[in-house]
Amino acid sequence: MTGIVRRMGKQIPIVDYLVLGDAPHLTAHECKECKALYFDRRNACAQCGARTFGSRDLATSGVVRSFSIIHQAAPGVPVPYVSSIVDLDGGGSVKANLTKVEPDPEHVTLGMKVGLATFVAGTDDDGTEAIAFAFEPVA
Amino acid sequence: MTGIVRRMGKQIPIVDYLVLGDAPHLTAHECKECKALYFDRRNACAQCGARTFGSRDLATSGVVRSFSIIHQAAPGVPVPYVSSIVDLDGGGSVKANLTKVEPDPEHVTLGMKVGLATFVAGTDDDGTEAIAFAFEPVA
Amino acid sequence: MAESVWVLGASMTKIARYPDKDVIDLASEAALNALDDGGVAMRDMQVMGMGNMFQAMAGLGQSVQQQIGQTGIPVYNVVSACATGAVAVRTVFLSIMAGEADMGIAIGAEQMGKMGLLGPGGSAKSEKNVYEPSGRYGSVIGAEGILGTTLMPGVFAQAGMEYAYEHDGVGFDQFAKVAEKNHAHSVLNPLAQYQKAFSFEEIKEARMIAYPNTLPMCCPSGDGAAAVVLVSDSKLKTLSKEQQRRAVKIGASVLTSDPYAERAQVQPDVNTLTRNAAKIAYEKAGIGPDELDLVELHDCFATAELLHYDNLGLCEPGGAGAFIDSGAPWRDGKTPVNVSGGLLSKGHPIGMTGAAGVFEITTQLRGEAGDRQIEGAKVGMAHVIGLGSSCAIHILEKAAA
C-alpha cells in the first residue's frame, strides 16, 4: 500500500490521493469488504477489520459540510483563508481550502456547491512543481 | 529551596551543591526529620515525606564505590575518562569524574581512597569561569 | 469488583504561567495538597497515576515520587492528549477495582512554557530540496494551510459549524454566548487563570482566530497541576468520620475512544465517543442528565461546549442553540455548566485538565467552592476529550449524610 509516485513530467501531486492529468481528481483506498474509504496508507480497515483494499476514484463536485475562516495560522501560511470539509457527490469527504470566494461569513455558506481545482503549491530545486487541490464555488 | 548563586568574583560553581572558596566542598539539603541527603532542589523528602530541610557540608574525602571507564561519550566530551560513584567519609554519595589516574582497570580500583579537587570546566562570554569538581587518588 | 471508589482528597494549583517552576514542582504541589486534604500521606498510597503530555517521554510519575515520597508503588504514566489527567485517574480507579490497591493518587500536570494557541504542532511547512512523497499520505510538502487546517482552532471551529449545518438556531451568536457565560463564571473562581468578564459584544468583536471562534472563545495556554486521592469503600470505612463526611463517591468512571466514522478520516468526530461515554456513565451511575446539579465539560473552544450540551443529553436533541439562548447552562440556570470558568477562562494545561475537572466537582459536592458554590449540589459530572481521541466521564455523588 505504499504510495505510488505519480510524477507528471515536472509536476508531482502534494499527496498521493490526488491524481493529476487531464481530469484531476481524488482517489481513495476502498475496503473490499465494507467499502469504507481512506486516503492514507492502510494496515487494515478501521470499520470492519478487513485487510484488502481496492481503489476508487471520487467525484470532483460536492457540498460544503463545514468550514472555518482561519485568521491565525502556522508561520508562512497567508491569512485569512477558508478551511473546509467537503462531502463529495457519490461518497467520500475531504478537507481542503475553499478558494475563489471572499473569506468572510457573508460569502462562505454551509451547503454551498463546490468543485475541485488544482494549483501549484511549491517548486523544488529541480523545478518540479507540487500540485495541490482546493475547492471553489460552482453554479 | 531555589539555588543561591555563590559567584566568587569571576568564578561560579557548575552546580549549586559545590561551594567554592578557600576550602571547596559539597553541600547537601538534609531532611530535618530523617537526615536524608539530597543535592537537588526539593519539594519534600523521598524517604519520610517531611517538607523542611537544613543544609549539611559533606567531607572532601571518600572511597570509590563504583566506576566505569567511558570510551564512547556524548559529542564534545574527551575520552577515555573515568566516571565514578564516591562514598564520602561521614555520609553522602556523589557521582563525579576520577582524575589524575590512568583511565584503565589496572590503575582505577574499587575501594580506592580519593579526595575532592576543583577545575575550570568552561568560561562564558563575560569571562566568568564555571568551576567543576572531580576526585583524585590520595595516599 | 463490587466495591465503590471514593475521592478522599483533591487539590489543584491556580492555573497561571509559572516560569520559575518545573512540571515536577507543579505536580508535587498538587499531590502534597491532595494528600493533606485527604488526611493521608504518600506512605498510604499503593498506586500512582501520572498524566502529562509535553514531557510524556520522561515518565514523570517516578520523578514526582522522588520529590515527595518513594515507597516503591506501581506508577502508570499515561498520555491521551487533553484527556490525559482523567486517564491517570482511571488507572488508580482500575487498580482499586482490581483489588490491587485500596488507596492511590492520580496527578495531572502540565508546564506548557511559551507554547501558544497553535501548540507545538504548529510549525511551518518545511519545503524539501527535491520533492519525495513520504508518510501515510505520500505528502511532498507540509499540507497545513494548503489542504485546509489540522490545528485545533480550525478543527473545533469546523466541528461547531458542522453542528450549525445540521441544526437550526445555531450560529456565531450562540457560540459567543458560551464564552460570555464561562468568562462571567470565572470571576468567582480564584484558581482560574483569568477572572475577567467580557460582554457579548466584546466577544463577538474581539480578534478573530478561526471563525466562528474569536480570541476569548479559545482557551489560553497555562501551567498547573491537579491531584486526587482515591480510596476503596472498605478502606474509607476505617477512616475518620470527617474523612468519610468529605469523601465524594465515584458513581461512574468511563473511558471511550472514537469508533469508526466515515468523516472522521478528515475531521475528528468529538461527538460519538462522548455520546457513548455518557450513555455508559448514566447507566453505571443509575441517573439521567436531569439529575446533574452541575457539569464541567470540555470547552477548549466555545464551539466545543455547544456540541456537548447535546452529546451529554443536557438539552433536547439538536437543541443546543436554544439551550444556551435560554440561559440554562449559566450558574443560576437549569444545569450549570463550567461554573469554574471552564477551559476558556479557568485555563487548560493539557495534562492537568482531566484531573482538574474531578477536583472542581468534588469541591462543589463538598460545599467548599466558596463564591462559586452551587448551593445544594449533590451530583456532578466531569467530562474531557482528548483528540486522537479519548473521552473520559466521571459522575460524582455527595455522600449520604
Add this chain to the structure above:
Amino acid sequence: MAESVWVLGASMTKIARYPDKDVIDLASEAALNALDDGGVAMRDMQVMGMGNMFQAMAGLGQSVQQQIGQTGIPVYNVVSACATGAVAVRTVFLSIMAGEADMGIAIGAEQMGKMGLLGPGGSAKSEKNVYEPSGRYGSVIGAEGILGTTLMPGVFAQAGMEYAYEHDGVGFDQFAKVAEKNHAHSVLNPLAQYQKAFSFEEIKEARMIAYPNTLPMCCPSGDGAAAVVLVSDSKLKTLSKEQQRRAVKIGASVLTSDPYAERAQVQPDVNTLTRNAAKIAYEKAGIGPDELDLVELHDCFATAELLHYDNLGLCEPGGAGAFIDSGAPWRDGKTPVNVSGGLLSKGHPIGMTGAAGVFEITTQLRGEAGDRQIEGAKVGMAHVIGLGSSCAIHILEKAAA
C-alpha cells in the same frame, strides 16, 4: 477479582531496522498477528494498552485503532522507559481484573530510527553565553562527562561494578560470559536482530564502550513491536478447545517502582525494585525461583543481567559470578536465562521490550519456540526494568493438560 487472566494470543515482529515502516505499521502488524494467533478480532477487544516511548506524546493507541479497527474501546497510552511494553500489558490485566473487560490487547512498539546507543539524551553540553544557574541542581553548563556520566552505558557499567565491589568472584570475565551466552542463544532465534555468536575472547577484545562493557555487551538499537491478547478465565472457558489448550496463565503480574535508597540520588538502584517485584511475584504465583523453567530478564547491558541473577533469586545471595561461571543460565543449564538472545542480541526497541518478553515466555510454554525451544517448559518469568524506575515481572504458567 478472584479471576485469573490468560494470554490468548501473542506475536512479535522480527527486531530489525525498518526505515520504510512507521511505528504504527509495526504496532499494527504485531496487533493483527496477535489477534490472528488468538483466533479473535478487534471487535472482541474491550480495552487496549499501548506502550511506546519516543512518540509517547502522540498517544499512539488511537492511531493504531484507526489502522486496524475502531470500536470505541478505552485506550491506555503508557510510558515507563524500557518497561513501557510491560506497563501496557498491566493496564489490560487491570481492566480484566477490575471487571471492566473480559478480553483486551496490549501492544509495545518502537521505531527508534537512527538513534544510537546513547539515545536522544546524549547531546553535547551546550554552553551559554553568560552562566546562569538553572534547573534542580542550579547547573550553569551541561554536566555530562564533567561530573561523571548519566548515560545508560556508564550507568549500567557502574551498577555492575558496584556489585563487583560488594561481592567476590565478579569481574570483567563474568560480565563477558553473559554476553557470550546471549549471543550464542540468539543464533537459534529467527526473530532476533542479530544471530551471530561471539567467542569469550572476541567479546573481551571488542571495542570498549564503557568498561567493563564492550560493544557486544551493550544492546543494539532496533525497531519492532510485540502484542499480546489477554482474556479472563470465565471468557476463556467459552472459547474453543484449541484456544484453551494454547492459552497460558498469568500466575503473577507485578509492577513496582524504586523505593527510597540513599545512593539512588546519584546512581539509579536497579536492584531493590526488582527484589521487591520478585518477592511479590513469587508469592502471588505460589512458586519459588527453583520452579522456573526459563527466565527472560532485562539484559540491556551484560552487567545488568548478572545483577538480576541475584535480584531474582536465581542464584545464592552474592553468587551471581559463580552462577554464570557454572553455566547455569545457558539454555542447557539449571535455569535458562534469555534463550531468545536477550536484549543484547535479540534487540531492545524500548517500548516493545516489555511485551516481547511475555511473547517469548508464552511461545516457549506453548512448545512453539522452534529451534530455541526449552523442552518441557511449564513455568517462566519475563522481567523488565525501565530506569526512572519501573520493574515489571510476569510469571506465566502452562495450562494443565
